[in-house]
Amino acid sequence: MYSYDLDGIQISSSDLTELRLYFIDSLVNSEKSKIIITFNLEYYRNAIINSNFYSICRNADMVLPDGVSITSLIKLKHKKKILRITGNDLFKLILDISNEIPLKIAFVGSTEQVIEQLKNKIRIEYPGCKIAAAISPSYYFENKEEENNKVLKQLVNSKPDVLFLALRNPRTEFWLNKYKDQIGSKLNIGIGAVFDFYTGHKKRSPEIFQKLALEWAWRLFQEPKRLYKRYLIEGIPFYIKKSLQIILKNDNRT
Numbered sequence: 001m002y003s004y005d006l007d008g009i010q011i012s013s014s015d016l017t018e019l020r021l022y023f024i025d026s027l028v029n030s031e032k033s034k035i036i037i038t039f040n041l042e043y044y045r046n047a048i049i050n051s052n053f054y055s056i057c058r059n060a061d062m063v064l065p066d067g068v069s070i071t072s073l074i075k076l077k078h079k080k081k082i083l084r085i086t087g088n089d090l091f092k093l094i095l096d097i098s099n100e101i102p103l104k105i106a107f108v109g110s111t112e113q114v115i116e117q118l119k120n121k122i123r124i125e126y127p128g129c130k131i132a133a134a135i136s137p138s139y140y141f142e143n144k145e146e147e148n149n150k151v152l153k154q155l156v157n158s159k160p161d162v163l164f165l166a167l168r169n170p171r172t173e174f175w176l177n178k179y180k181d182q183i184g185s186k187l188n189i190g191i192g193a194v195f196d197f198y199t200g201h202k203k204r205s206p207e208i209f210q211k212l213a214l215e216w217a218w219r220l221f222q223e224p225k226r227l228y229k230r231y232l233i234e235g236i237p238f239y240i241k242k243s244l245q246i247i248l249k250n251d252n253r254t
Contacts, residue, residue: 004074004082009047009057011039011065011074013082016093022062023097026186027161033180036189037173038066038087042230045238046170053170056177064090067216069239077246087194088204094162094187095122098129106133106155106185109166110195117199132160142167142175155183162187166195 001018003010014022026034037043037060047054057063064085065071071084098105107118115136122129133154141147155163163185165172172190180188196202202222204215216235220227 003063004078004080006044006070006073006077007048009039009044009054009063011070011082012062013080014064014085015083016085016089019085019090020093020097023094023187024101027097027101027103030186032061033183033185034061034187035173035176035180036061036090036187037063038085038090038190038192039063039070040067041069041235041239043169044070044242045234048238050170053173056170056173060173069235073239073242073246076243077250087189087191088197090189091164091191091194091198094164094189095126095129099126100128102128102130103161104130104132104159105162105164106135106158106160107131107164107166107195108133108135108137108151108155109164109191110136110201112136114195114199114201117201118195121199132158140171142171152179152182155179155185160185162189164189164191164194166191166193168192 001022002013004013005011026032035056037057039057043057043066047057065074065082066084066086068084071082075081094103094105097103107115109115110118115134119131119134122131135151135154137147137151138144141151160183163176163180163183165176165188167175167190169190169192176188176190193202197204216231220231
């Protein structure tokens with residue numbers, strides 16, 4: 001498994017077969033509590049402007065390229081084409097593994113309705129998966145000491161092998177980095193909107209949008225008020241800036 005550098009953050013190049021073996025080995029043979037990050041352009045921008053988040057990304061056990069913006073920047077810098085791995089890919093892969101190996105999985109985030117639908121669907125589609133905990137905390141629960149302690153206690157008592165946490169970055173990674181060892185979960189993965197996609201609460205982009213790397217445009221169309229700033233005001237200018245930095249640096253080397 002190779003990795004490629006973007007501003008000191010090592011982006012792993014892998015496929016689902018390699019990841020399956022890595023996850024099984026981590027779950028069966030390792031005692032370490034690992035953080036897996038699905039790294040998209042928003043993560044990259046936040047890492048550059050937030051030194052604490054940058055440190056977490058640099059020291060994560062695995063950082064996977066979630067988005068064509070990241071894979072294209074790696075291709076531009078390193079002349080290597082790598083496979084995009086999304087949060088949806090990891091979610092389904094872990095659930096598949098849970099039908100082979102008895103796993104206790106905890107799900108934290110989203111609304112009570114989505115969490116209830118999530119539990120019901122997983123029980124039908126992945127009967128081998130044991131749901132250790134399924135929690136819908138209030139908004140910014142991590143800033144409310146009593147509720148944060150309640151969530152933490154529930155997770156510690158449920159002893160999950162895998163923890164999926166669905167908050168926005170960098171909140172997800174800050175929380176996982178702070179509490180993963182206390183919880184004891186071997187794999188800790190920030191999952192974004194995956195719970196909503198899996199339950200059908202939100203629709204993923206049509207396949208043609210995915211093939212054309214325009215999922216961001218579909219999501220912007222679905223939620224313009226929430227996402228216009230992230231994509232149009234922050235994301236696109238940041239991507240152009242990083243592309244130009246890479247091009248100019250490569251030109252200076254020749």
